[in-house]
Amino acid sequence: MNKQIILLPGDGVGKEIMESAKHVLNTIASEFGHSFTFHQHAIGGEAIDNNGTPLPEDTINACRQADAILLGAVGGKKWDSLPGHMRPEKGLLGIRKMLGLFANLRPVKGFAPLLHASPLKEDVIKGSDILIIRELTGGLYFGQPSERRENGDAVVDTLSYHRSEMERIIDKAFQSARLRNNHLTSVDKANVLESSRMWREIVNEKSKDYPDVTVEHVLVDAAAMKLITQPNQFDVIVTENLFGDILSDEASVLTGSLGMLPSASIRSDGVGLYEPVHGSAPDIAGKGIANPMGMILSAAMMLKYSFGMEEEAAEIEEAVHDALEQGYHTPDLQIKGGKQVTTKEMTEIVVDNL
């Protein structure tokens, strides 16, 4: 298969880890006889510096024609004091919305050799394997009006959803639960928000179409507690945009190895954007020591979700897993009796394991 892949390395460590993903993908391509064509474009702070905008036209056009997009990371102190519309994050929000990438998938699963670094006690975190599905193009992030009023003395933001926006993400969640352990936790704040009550109604309606999936409703405040006290009681979690932002980040630190975590932002036809959960980490940028695993596993998610290449994706996941079992780790992690390596070395080890 021939696939057009847009690379958006972005800021900080983004460039270094993107090289790792490319190397791994090229290896997979030759092994399986695929052809991946890479097109690199600017986004975020780098684009602000070079093009005067976090999301240049050229990048938008390229992304519109892509089969999939890999993103490194955006942002950094340098651009933190710019006005809202000129901030690196705007590029990311813009792409999500423009391409209609409504489903954000965030798997959280520990790796045995790394679990000792979890802030949670071993018996609490053990066995946790969660897929958080966050609605990504609606809610408070995009609702209008979002403005100052009364000469600047008041302000409103708007949490707005259309039924179809809720339906498609909830369908996605039920389907994902079917491919896992048939358990879906829907998170809302139905005791306060009208949007949450509508959300809950739709989940209940939809559940009739998926009688094999057990559904549980949990309030967002209770979910924030349960993620810490009983993380292994979850299978698939589905929730709206802002709740998903908070809960998926909360969940990302539970295993103690944030640098390992991938994410996917997809739409129904399979086009998607894939990025590691960690940020641009300006403090270690350029040093060649960033952990490439989150990016490499994001590339694996791309193969699976955008290209339907399940076998290829599984091979990458296994190669990453094996590298850890062999004791290799970048400086952000610790493995007892293990060996600390650089970004490049780690990438070579994964490639050798393929």
Place this chain on the structure above:
Amino acid sequence: MNKQIILLPGDGVGKEIMESAKHVLNTIASEFGHSFTFHQHAIGGEAIDNNGTPLPEDTINACRQADAILLGAVGGKKWDSLPGHMRPEKGLLGIRKMLGLFANLRPVKGFAPLLHASPLKEDVIKGSDILIIRELTGGLYFGQPSERRENGDAVVDTLSYHRSEMERIIDKAFQSARLRNNHLTSVDKANVLESSRMWREIVNEKSKDYPDVTVEHVLVDAAAMKLITQPNQFDVIVTENLFGDILSDEASVLTGSLGMLPSASIRSDGVGLYEPVHGSAPDIAGKGIANPMGMILSAAMMLKYSFGMEEEAAEIEEAVHDALEQGYHTPDLQIKGGKQVTTKEMTEIVVDNL
């Protein structure tokens, strides 16, 4: 001093633990020569059953004239499927709004004999002592419009704040930081929400009036992570209503002894409502084994924040602390080599320690 205290035991274990608070308060009253007059009224599920509404007129009128209010807990499965305006929580939201109780204070501090029950590793949770200050009468909880649209195919909720609502809670937070370790973490989502950008501006303006307080801005998703990875890096946290709901509940499980935690919801003139963080726990209601400590410590907060009785409050806190050091605990907790007791026994032990 003569004080009029409204008691709203509410549902589930609420009645049992309210008796404990009354007993402790009566003991303090005779020791210090105060007179506390208690007036008991209905709220929540019980009020729905008896009066057809979660917040009867009679309760509202009594609360309006009170010096302070003690609340046990509201809610339970029995009333979970009632329509929005008839749910027990509406009583709680109604009272907060009606009395203008805009500042919710949630201290989170572990007790040495109980810390072993924390889901977090000991070196992570050790030394944590956080005061979360949540705005309680604005934002998405009360903003209008909050309604279905397009014949039920769309929905909006509104996050709305007036400058003065932000100013008063932010002032409260700076003042609270001064009484503690002079460190304030302001939590927002300024990279997405206009309301958060206004919030951040006001925090920055106000910080000039409190040059002795160090201010840090943290995005809500990052705060949800940091509460788990570095809970002992926080002193005072201030945030808007919904973020505060999620983060304060997340924080409440960190120490492993939710049943111990009190809360206060106050306004500027000192009138306040005090309630334990835990819920109505219908599964153990009526068995006489509920942990009364969260309620007793809430009564202590009342003495301190509503009545200015610092010494009296400190004495209760010490008595509670001593009871744990002596090894006494209700069945929700464990103390190595300790002794399990009932609600009544625990209350007597605290009273004896006074």
